Amino acid sequence: MTGHDRISIALATYNGGRYIKQQLDSIQHQTHQNIMIHVCDDGSRDNTLDVVRSHALYQQGKIRLYPGEGGLGAMKNFRRAIACCEDGYIALCDQDDYWVPEKLALLLNEVQSHEQGGARPVLAFSDLAIVDTVLEPLYPSFYRASIKSSSASQPEDFVVSNHIPGCAMLFNRALKQLIEPMPDDIRMHDWWIAMIAAHSGKISYVDRPLIKYRQHSNNTVGAPGILRKRLLPDSLLCLRSYPTTRKHSHMMLSALKHFCQQHQSDHTDFLRVIRGEAGVRHKLSLMRRARNGERKLLSCAIWWMV
Structure with a gap:
């Protein structure tokens, strides 16, 4: 190992504090x-910091702890954590999940097989098993239970929503250099990372659940596209979800438009759309070939307003 x-x-x-020891154990x-x-x-305000400081990984010098005053929220706190990752590859980690032992090794191998010596921005991700609070299985495969797509890899696939949970990601330094500085007004960090990887690099999928993704009442986002699947007809879901989905999509595309002013792109068809030239x-x-990750009617409504 080098x-x-x-x-x-x-x-x-x-x-x-309730779950983080199990997550750190799985990393160990x-x-x-x-x-x-x-x-x-x-x-x-709970015992999170005490649990981290008492863990063997902290005692071994494998944890660097950055306390904060609060108020950042999940996206900006993750942005801060990513900025602290100053060397090597980057993996994102939620505090309440559980990783299978081969997670890092398999995702690292996937990135290295595509990155062309480190010059090419690459994002690798895996499937997830959805579990309850005590890690008992609810769904063996996130992508088979969800309306999200493991095949999403092009910019148009990420216009309406994100397909790749951050906790399933591992990416290289070439991609990190592109995603930073991360815009303030995007919904979540993982959507931005996936969009930039699709636009400027390579996305590769490992078809194996390498994470036990815990569902509980305190999830910041939860498993997208699963719990509401088949609960509402398209028309009601579209009416309820359209304003928020439209807002988040618009902010993402506005940030991407600014990004494209500074970086070259081979996706000329997609660029015409976000520039309002299509x-x-x-x-x-473009919409027909996109994997939108949302119900059809909602996706059509978002694309119509792009």
Whole structure:
């Protein structure tokens, strides 16, 4: 194992004392151990910091702890944690999940097989098993239970929503250099990372659940596209979800438009759309081939307003 295999883990915490020991235990049991965990806390009022400081990984010098005063929220706290990852590859980590032992090794291998010596921005991600509070299985596969797509890899796939949970991601330094500075007004960090990887690099999927993704009442976002699947007809879901989805999509595309002013792109068809240069027929063509990750009626409504 060389220094080039170092993985920096960005772990954002807030009142995570109930589950964070199990998450740290699962990192301790990874087959790949050339790691440094950057724990950024957003003003926890429970025992989160005490649990972290008492863990063996902290005693071994594999955890760097950055307490905060609070008020950042999940996106900005993760942005802070990612900024702390100054060397190697970057993996994102939620405070309440559980990683299978091969997670880091398999995702690292996937990135390295595509990154062309580190010059190419690459994002690798895996499937997830959805579990309850005591890690009992609810769904063996996130992507088979969800309306999200594991095949999402092009910019148009991320216009309406994100498909890739941050906790399933591992990416290289070339991609980190592109995603920073992360815009203030995007909904979540993982959506931005996925969009930039799709636009300027390579996205690759490992078809294996490498995370036990815990569902509980305190999830910041929860497993997208699962719990509401088949609960509402398209028309009601569209009416209820359209304003918020439209707002988040608009903010993402506005940030991407600014990004494209500073970076070259081979996605000329997509650029015409976000610049407002595409006609209805062109937008429809792009929408039809996109994996939107939302119900059809809602996706059509968002694309119509792009």
